Amino acid sequence: SLQSCFHQFTSMELLMGKNKLLCENCTENKRRHLKETGSAEKKAEGVYTNARKQLLISAVPAILILHLKRFHQAGLSLRKVNRHVDFPLVLDLAPFCSATCKNVSVGDKVLYGLYGVVEHSGSMRGGHYTAYVKVRTPSRKLLQHITGKTYVPDLKEPDSESTGQWVHVSDTYVQVVPESRALSAQAYLLFYERIL
Template identity: 30%
Template structure:
């Protein structure tokens, strides 16, 4: 075994499979973390950003995580693509995550989506060039007269995004963040309250009482109007029934889709619905208010899978290698080639799509490591 300088990355089993095909040792129910790390590692733009070292120009230490999370993750990604190791154990990264969220430091199984959400927040803060501006997300304001025409809505969306960018500027934002609106309409007076908000993941509910559905079904369900029984109408100044609806205004270069498989009725349970999703050319034009925007066609490049139940389960990753143009299964330390037909399963939990407008690239680690 070899110990990387200034880290606790145990590099074991010295023969390699190829760049990006290094496994991650399970450090005690850490498969949820390993799964997300492999998805991040196979995000071409972040891989290059970390491996080439350009991220160092953006790191700031005046945040809660003091730049530690991004530094540790960069070490892990660099080792995964070094083309020298079959397996690594990223103890320092896990320890750093656990120091800022105690559950991630233990040996109990955690949720990969929760980990992804916090990791994205930490990375954004560590890399935010406008970190000195305290208010990062402006509070929603209730409009006296909400915009009614699509042109007015577009202008409101631009203003909201501009306000968001005033205090947020990171590689994470530019890759993963989009914008949606939430419109609540009073059923009595038709008054509408419109709020624009950024998103980094679309969390989609699965259709009830169905063993099989399509990603389109889930997207349609997400964007469908939803009744609200009690809403305080600013115009009526009374509690009214209302209707709520989401609209997508800005799609990100990297589109992350999370299936809400865990739901609560009498008790928490998992939905094992098989979702049919495209591996190439996911078309989002019909799901956005602005169909002519830059990012509307996507190719799948990674899937975080969950097997089992809430009480006991296991996470893996399926990812398409940009180097070998093949799909691989990352099961902690084990990495193996799989067929395209294996990628879709009822274990799919989080999908990672890259816009076709992003330039596909392979990666060669610089010699001056």
């Protein structure tokens, strides 16, 4: 699932052995100590230490585009990964944000609504891209923000963020499809917009 991908991507990583971190402060302290003691060593070698590393989101965007890695190394070649990855209609990024994340207070939800999916059919050597797009009535607030106009005639505010119809778009057709079909796509790119 997309959530398990985020959990794996943001999990704490221990840097040990060949992956130890070069400690600049430790190296500087060693250099100073060698200089003070008049050691014959002119240059201190870098001091490496065990460390922990964790990747977290430091600022949340208005639009979130996620690219799913759809290939893996198989010997000297790449192979396409056709496994389905579950992805939600509403994604909460709060568990993956740093404590100092900009525009997010502790305890806040950081919700995103899905509005597009790009899917690839075929192999690594060739294929075809199609898209699932959620078509909605334009939001008065969004249009006002974009155009600067405070009044747009004949524009009604949608009942909720979830209203809309999914369509499947290819080179030769645009077809209305149920939401379940969009959610069952072999996602290559996912498009989310911030809703809270």
